[in-house]
Each structure stands twice: as C-alpha cells, then as structure tokens.
Amino acid sequence: MPEMTYSQAINEALREEMRRDDKVFIMGEDVGIFGGCFGVTTGMIDEFGPERVLDTPISETAIMGSAVGAAAAGLRPVPEIMFMDFLAVCLDELVNQAAKMRYMFGGKAKVPLTLRTVLGAGLGAAAQHSQSLEAWICHVPGLKVVMPSTAADAKGLLKSAIRDDNPVVFLEHKMMYAMSGEVPDGDYTIPLGKAEIKRAGKDVTIVATSLMVHKALAAAETLAAEGIEAEVIDPRTLVPFDKETLFQSVEKTGRLVIVHEAVKTGGFGGEIAAMVAEECFDMLDAPIKRVAAPSTPIPFASNLESAFIPNEEKIIEAVKAIL
Amino acid sequence: MALDKEEMLELYRKMCLIREFEETVSKFFSQGQIPGFVHLYIGEEAVATGVCANLVKQDFIASTHRGHGHGIARGASINKMMAEIFGKVDGYCKGKGGSMHIADVELGFLGANGIVGAGLPLAAGAAFANKYLNNNGVSVCFFGDGASNRATFHEALNLASIWKLPVVFVNENNMYGISMSQERHQNITDIADRAVAYGIPGVSIDGNDVMAVYEATAEAVKRARAGAGPTLIECKTYRHHGHFEGDPTVYRSEDEVNQWKKKDPIPRFGARLLEMKIMTQDEIAAIADEVKREIEEAVAFAQRSPVPAVEELLTDVYCD
Amino acid sequence: MSVGIIANPASGKDIRRLVAHATVFDNQEKVNLVRRILIGLQAVGVRNVWFMPDYFGFYDRALEVFTGENSLQMDTRLLDMRINADQEDSQRAATLMLEKGVRCILVLGGDGTNRVVAKGCGEIPLMPLSTGTNNVFPTMVEGTVAGLAAGLVATGAVERENALKRAKKFSIWVNGQERDIALIDAVVLTEQFVASRAIWDVEKIRQVLVTRSEPFHIGVAAIAGSLCRIGPEEAQGLNIVMNRAGEQPQIRVTAAVGPGLMQDVSIADYQTILPGQRIPIVETPCVIAVDGEREITLETEDEAEIELSMEGPWVVDFKQTLSQAVAKGLFRK
Numbered sequence A: 001m002p003e004m005t006y007s008q009a010i011n012e013a014l015r016e017e018m019r020r021d022d023k024v025f026i027m028g029e030d031v032g033i034f035g036g037c038f039g040v041t042t043g044m045i046d047e048f049g050p051e052r053v054l055d056t057p058i059s060e061t062a063i064m065g066s067a068v069g070a071a072a073a074g075l076r077p078v079p080e081i082m083f084m085d086f087l088a089v090c091l092d093e094l095v096n097q098a099a100k101m102r103y104m105f106g107g108k109a110k111v112p113l114t115l116r117t118v119l120g121a122g123l124g125a126a127a128q129h130s131q132s133l134e135a136w137i138c139h140v141p142g143l144k145v146v147m148p149s150t151a152a153d154a155k156g157l158l159k160s161a162i163r164d165d166n167p168v169v170f171l172e173h174k175m176m177y178a179m180s181g182e183v184p185d186g187d188y189t190i191p192l193g194k195a196e197i198k199r200a201g202k203d204v205t206i207v208a209t210s211l212m213v214h215k216a217l218a219a220a221e222t223l224a225a226e227g228i229e230a231e232v233i234d235p236r237t238l239v240p241f242d243k244e245t246l247f248q249s250v251e252k253t254g255r256l257v258i259v260h261e262a263v264k265t266g267g268f269g270g271e272i273a274a275m276v277a278e279e280c281f282d283m284l285d286a287p288i289k290r291v292a293a294p295s296t297p298i299p300f301a302s303n304l305e306s307a308f309i310p311n312e313e314k315i316i317e318a319v320k321a322i323l
Numbered sequence B: 001m002a003l004d005k006e007e008m009l010e011l012y013r014k015m016c017l018i019r020e021f022e023e024t025v026s027k028f029f030s031q032g033q034i035p036g037f038v039h040l041y042i043g044e045e046a047v048a049t050g051v052c053a054n055l056v057k058q059d060f061i062a063s064t065h066r067g068h069g070h071g072i073a074r075g076a077s078i079n080k081m082m083a084e085i086f087g088k089v090d091g092y093c094k095g096k097g098g099s100m101h102i103a104d105v106e107l108g109f110l111g112a113n114g115i116v117g118a119g120l121p122l123a124a125g126a127a128f129a130n131k132y133l134n135n136n137g138v139s140v141c142f143f144g145d146g147a148s149n150r151a152t153f154h155e156a157l158n159l160a161s162i163w164k165l166p167v168v169f170v171n172e173n174n175m176y177g178i179s180m181s182q183e184r185h186q187n188i189t190d191i192a193d194r195a196v197a198y199g200i201p202g203v204s205i206d207g208n209d210v211m212a213v214y215e216a217t218a219e220a221v222k223r224a225r226a227g228a229g230p231t232l233i234e235c236k237t238y239r240h241h242g243h244f245e246g247d248p249t250v251y252r253s254e255d256e257v258n259q260w261k262k263k264d265p266i267p268r269f270g271a272r273l274l275e276m277k278i279m280t281q282d283e284i285a286a287i288a289d290e291v292k293r294e295i296e297e298a299v300a301f302a303q304r305s306p307v308p309a310v311e312e313l314l315t316d317v318y319c320d
Numbered sequence C: 001m002s003v004g005i006i007a008n009p010a011s012g013k014d015i016r017r018l019v020a021h022a023t024v025f026d027n028q029e030k031v032n033l034v035r036r037i038l039i040g041l042q043a044v045g046v047r048n049v050w051f052m053p054d055y056f057g058f059y060d061r062a063l064e065v066f067t068g069e070n071s072l073q074m075d076t077r078l079l080d081m082r083i084n085a086d087q088e089d090s091q092r093a094a095t096l097m098l099e100k101g102v103r104c105i106l107v108l109g110g111d112g113t114n115r116v117v118a119k120g121c122g123e124i125p126l127m128p129l130s131t132g133t134n135n136v137f138p139t140m141v142e143g144t145v146a147g148l149a150a151g152l153v154a155t156g157a158v159e160r161e162n163a164l165k166r167a168k169k170f171s172i173w174v175n176g177q178e179r180d181i182a183l184i185d186a187v188v189l190t191e192q193f194v195a196s197r198a199i200w201d202v203e204k205i206r207q208v209l210v211t212r213s214e215p216f217h218i219g220v221a222a223i224a225g226s227l228c229r230i231g232p233e234e235a236q237g238l239n240i241v242m243n244r245a246g247e248q249p250q251i252r253v254t255a256a257v258g259p260g261l262m263q264d265v266s267i268a269d270y271q272t273i274l275p276g277q278r279i280p281i282v283e284t285p286c287v288i289a290v291d292g293e294r295e296i297t298l299e300t301e302d303e304a305e306i307e308l309s310m311e312g313p314w315v316v317d318f319k320q321t322l323s324q325a326v327a328k329g330l331f332r333k
C-alpha cells in the first residue's frame, strides 16, 4: 500500500471521482492556480481545466448556493469553503436550502453535493480561523457529516461522500494535512456511517473524532504501559452515526470517555453521551466523561491555544477518573 | 483643508512608521517568532494614512485582515500592536487576538477582521450609532477588491444609502484577492462604478498618492458629517508582499511587482516634499532614524512582555 | 479607410462625483457607446477599426455581442502596445494610430482625454464623445451618429473641408521648454499637489487662460464664459487674473465651475490674447491645471508661459458632416 499524506489522499479521491464521473466538479476560493489555501487541490486545474476546477470570487453565499442549485439540476458539485468558520456567512444555503430541499419537496429532489471545509486549531490562526463547528451541522436534519482522521479514511470516505445523493459536509483538520499514512490502492471506498475501532481494548472506550483520534491513541499507548487497555473508536461519520460499534464496545468495557476538539457546551460529545445513557445505561459501570475544549473562543497566543486544545494528559486524567 | 508643513511631514512620517513596523514584523515572522497568519500592507500605506488624517476622536474605523496600517494611521500604540502580534499579555488584546484581531475600540478602531467583508456592515452600524447619538462622528470602512464581491458589501452600501449614514467606504483595490486577479474575480475594473447601483457618489483615485487620498476623504467626510450620506472611494494600489507572509505569489509576475514598486507611495511623497523644499534630505534621514528607533522600542516592549497567564484562556468571554 | 477608437476607462469617476454633482459614468455604458459607434462606422463602409488596449478591455467587451448573424463585416484589431493604465497610454495609442494610417479617431472621455490624444494624433481628425458632464471639447453625441460622422470622414465620402474644424490649443512653456498642452483652459492654482486632480475650490485659482469662451461652457472655462464671448474659431483667447484674498475686486461674476457647482469669483483683470503671444503666469509655486486636471507642479524658481496657437487638433463637426452626406444623397437607398 502506498504511503501518502492526508492532503494527497484527498487530492487523489477528488481526481478519481472526477475521472469516474464528469458530473463532478470542484469550486472554491483559490482552488485553481493556487491549488487551495492548504495546497489540497494542487495540480487539479492542470488535469481538469478551469471548466471543472473553478476559482470563485470571495462570495461564499454564491459558492454554497450555486452548488445547491447545480446539484439539484443534476451535477455533483464539490464546493470548498476555505475555513469552516466561514460557513457562518453561507449557512442559509446549507441549512435552509441544501438540507431541506428533498424533504420539503416531498422526496422529489436530490442534492448530491459534498462540501469540503477545514476545521481545527493549532496554527495560531485565532478566533475566526480555528473553530470546530461540526455540532452545528449535525443538528440539521438532512445533512451528513464526515470527519476522517487518517489519509486512508479521508480517501475512502470522500469518494463515498461524492457518490452519495445527499448533501455531505466533509470536515478536514488543518493539522492533519501533512500526516502520512498507508492508503489502499484502487477504487477504495468506505461507507458513510461506519465507525472504526482504531485500537482494541477492554477497560475503557474512548470515542474520539478527527485530530483527537491521534491524541486518544497516544493516550491509550501511555495507559497501556500502566496496564490499562483502552479501546479507541473513531466514528468517522457523525451523521449517520454508527451506534452499533459504539454500543458493543461500551458493553465490553463499561466505561466511556468522549473526546473532541470542539467546545464542550453543545458539542457533539453531549449527543454521544446521551445516546449511550438512553440506550445502554445498564452497561455503564461509571459516569461518562467528556474531554473537550473549554467554552471560549480560540485564543491567539500559543500557550493559550495549547491550553485550549484537548490533549493526551486530559484524556488520561479522564480515563483514570472513571476507572 | 490645506495641510501645513507639519501636517505634511506627519503624513510622511506615518507612512514610514507603518513601513518600518511591517518590515520588522516580516523579519520576525520569517524567523518563526510570530505565530499564525500575517498579512502585510507594504505598498498601500498612503491609503490608511491619507484617510485617517481626516478623522477625529468620535470617528470609527473598521479594518481588515491587512490591518496594521489602519491601526497605526488611526493612532494606535505601536508597542501594544507589536506585543499583540507576538502574542504577549501587554498587547492590545492581551495576546488573545493576534495580528488579525488587533483593536482599540476606545480609539475608534473597531478591529482588524479575519472575515473578509465583515467590516462593511459593522462600519454602517457604527455610523448609525454616531448619527443616533448626534455626535457628528463618521465611520470609515476599509475593504479590499475581493471583499467587494461579498454580500456584505452590497447589503451595507444599500443600507447606508437609504439611511444616509455618515460612513465612508474606502476600497483598497490592490487588484488581487489572494491568487484571484481582479479581472478573474469581477467583471468590472473600477469598483467605484458600483456606487451607481446604490445611488451614492463613487470616485476612483490613485491610492498611492497620499494627497489624493487625503483630499478625496476630506470631501467624503465633510459630506458625511453634513448628513448627506455615504461615499464609496476606490483607491487603486498594490501590495508588494504576498497575500500572507510565505505566499509564493505564483499568480503574478515579477515585472508587474516591479512596475508597482516604482509607484511606491513613500518615496513618491518624499520626493515631492523635497521638491517643495518642505523637507530636506537630512530630515528624511532623521525620520528614518526616528521611526527605526520607535519600532526597535516596540519590539523590545513586545519581547519583554510576558505571555498571558493560562487563566486568561477563560476570561473575557462575557462581561461580568 | 480605417478609424481608431480610444476609450478611456478611467473617465467619469473622478472626485467631481463628490465635490459637485457629476454622475458616475460607468464603463459598461461606455461599452454600449462603442457598440453603437461600430454599427455607425460599418453602415458607412469603414473596413478597419483599431482599438487602444486598456485595463478594462473595451475591445473584447464591446465585440462579444457581435457573433453569429450579428457579426461585424469589419476587421477590428487591438494595437500592440503595453498599457500602464495612465494617460500616456492614450497619447501613445494616438501616435500608433497615426502610424497605422487611420483617418479619424473616436475619443471617449473628457477634455483631459482629448488633450492627451491631441498630443499624439498629428493631423488626424478627432470625433470626441463626452463620457462625463464637465466637458467643453467633446460633445454629448449619440454613438451611432458619431460613428456615421467619423466614418464619412474616414472614407472620404464627405471631404475634410466640409467636415472638419480646427481647434485651438495652448502650449505650456516651462523654463523655455514646451511641457504640455491644453485644448480649452489652463488654470494656475495656489496649490502644491496634483492629488485628486480636479479643481473645485475657486479660492485657489489665481489665473485662468481659455482658448474659447462661451456662456454655455461648464467648468472653470465658465468663468471666462460669464465675461465675454470668444468662439472656437476666433483667433484669440482670454487671460483672467483673479483677486488675491483681501484685494478689491474689479469684477465679480457667478459661474458654473462644476456640474451643479455655482461659485462667485472675484476677478482683478482680464484681457484677450492673440496667437503667438506668450503670457507669463502670475504666481509660483503653483500647480497648473490643464483642461480641468491638475497636471504641472511648479516651484518658486520656475518660470512658465502660456501661448495660444491656432494649430490644435482637427475635429469632426458631426452635424455639418451628416448634413453634407444627406445633401449628397449618401443615405438614399
């Protein structure tokens, strides 16, 4: 299996889907000659030309809205919003248009678009360029939400997202673009709604998303040295959510720690905790713990930003608190 | 309206101060001492300087991601600005904002902004407040050519025009929004043309001529204070550096950059002041020295200042 | 049989939108004007049209509608020249058109644009179309009509002597060298910057020289217009010296110094001037504005003189040209 970065895996998935289906096109700010603000779409304009790799003006409303229109009219747009924070300026198109069209029209429309956008802190990009706002999206019925944590997952899930007939929001973490991993060859897809056990264990279940999967794995490693076997689950897609894998794990371990980078208040961790509390209360041997960012905007100064982002120590602490 | 000698020298000095400030930031950024994104204003100094020279205490400005020049021109402390860019506790925002969020609301500086085009309605709102409070204040919004494609531009101009708000929309047309040249991002070349659609005056001026900027703003501010409503001023200019520090600038030619460097607003105004014998070569050198010293002090201030205490992470989310 | 088109993308949006009541003349409207001109030119048999390239792209934009059955039967081309987006572009374009042998140049812009074109066009006649509200030299003329008139001149269907008038001009001499020209007026201002170029503050005006003076002129030339009448073909001009602050005015007039901008001005003295006579300017340091645009900055030690000449650019009299064409039966099918 070839090694490639998370960024290259996404680039490859986009290329393969564009070669496979000429209805697929990408558009966004600086995705063409510039290759995207994080270099993810590098070289794509050379292969597909400006007809299918569209540089847009700084008009998020028009990017999102026209993607919805084009999707409803039979294309498969893959718009990019440069930073997830900027979703705030085009939420109507996502929330009131893309998400609801099918339902409002009595099942008579489909909106097969995949919105790619970038979340996460760690670059010192401060309050308006670092947020993890996935909970907002998950709250809106009609949207699917994908958060891959490895190069292989990114590739397989993006291909499925593009082939899906629903609007899918695909969330990439800016601090993972340079991470490398093995990616299966060929036309490799991962179904939406399928979690993966990233590490098996029997003492505690850690559910983590996006970059936090790596911190959870590192924590699990440290815990293992102390004889604590943590099972790390990456749901990979938040909507639809793979309850079965999670419940089976909780049944085995009886303990649950949830980790995400988004702020705790109103975060998706609350939803996961509620699912388990409602449906597997009997299996729990201890209260559920959430490790998440404090409910503050994201600070600029490096030391404050590090304090904001959940880390290995906090995960270990949470695990130990319920053992 | 005519400026006296001292005022002209001050315009020149301000531009030099902004230039030196940013060249210093550029240096420390490339040495890895400044985190995050840094967008420099080098080449565009005449705009902020010419505009802000018309403002008084109760006026507001709303700025952009490329905001250092706006802050300095408005009279912000360069020590506090530098400390903020370094992420230090003595910075304007206690190190919590960084380059893209420097603000001093008491000074009438509503902040740099990480969201392109966000300043336009904010400035309209500040103008509304001034009008509501009947304090004769105006507000100014700086924004880029790229920002003129945001919905906020159109909505803010429309609102300001129907409510006759005392606001001056200052477009900094540097011909690019990141990699997108103006000819690729809009079907017009003169953003001033868009004023027609909102029934307000639109003028297009040489944004590398500080006196042209000063004059046009003086008229627009006069009009705003008189209650006649908003104006759109398009300043044609150019950024010498990349969009952000580290930008490989694959989207423009060396030749184009060099052509624009010849129109650099600072030597250009300096040469005119020399011609007019308002300034001597010695004074130019003295200003350069003075500005250099001020910036060195700002850097020393920033470096001396501690990083914020970790408890600061949780403060300032709400008023008490 | 070829003509040239010089359209200035920067005209119609200077500070007079702010200091007077001028309207913004947006570039899309100029595109429409160019299209109308092309239709007019084609109708009278022009075969080649040269365009000045410009930063807005009038050439491509104007032509994009002429496709399929609407295709033009003319050869339209862009001059091969570098553009700097400054006024020298228009001057160089005019010179290149002269070299290409064009027989008439249509100019879209104001007094300032025509001044610059006049510096490069030699004896080629101009058909000036106003794209603003503050102009004396170009007239408000409908584009198709201007195209017809220019075309009739270019093809020779109407002879030059029946179609053209020669404009006057000023030469501005600075320290013995000819620095610039003006077609309508040269204004000496107690000002030290070119800055936003236009003139609106009459307090700063020290001296006004005009090549013509009519009561219906707009702009600083209106000050002359309110004193006496000098037609565009008369062999004289006018030199007006304004009062300094505090001096007793000889004459006070009120004039439309900008669109919607009436101002009272105090005049110390004025006299007619003759071709060849060099009139010294009354004050330095100063800025001299030519045809409404602050252009030349002078220091205390500089000496400048202004000279009237009858040898300005040739201009198409579109009304007379079209009347001649009708008289010759050229529009009869």
Ligand SMILES: Cc1ncc(C[n+]2csc(CCOP(=O)(O)OP(=O)(O)O)c2C)c(N)n1
Residues within 6 Å of the ligand: A029, A058, A060, A082, A086, A089, B064, B065, B066, B114, B115, B116, B117, B143, B144, B145, B146, B147, B148, B172, B174, B176, B177, B178, B243
């Ligand atoms: C709403 C929004 N979209 C996109 C961006 C990313 N971005 C930051 S600066 C910039 C370009 C802005 O161009 P312009 O307005 O011309 O200002 P300039 O950078 O040229 O000063 C872009 C696209 C953003 N910060 N906010």
Ligand SMILES: [Mg+2]
Residues within 6 Å of the ligand: B144, B145, B146, B172, B173, B174, B175, B176, B177, B178
């Ligand atoms: Mg720009």
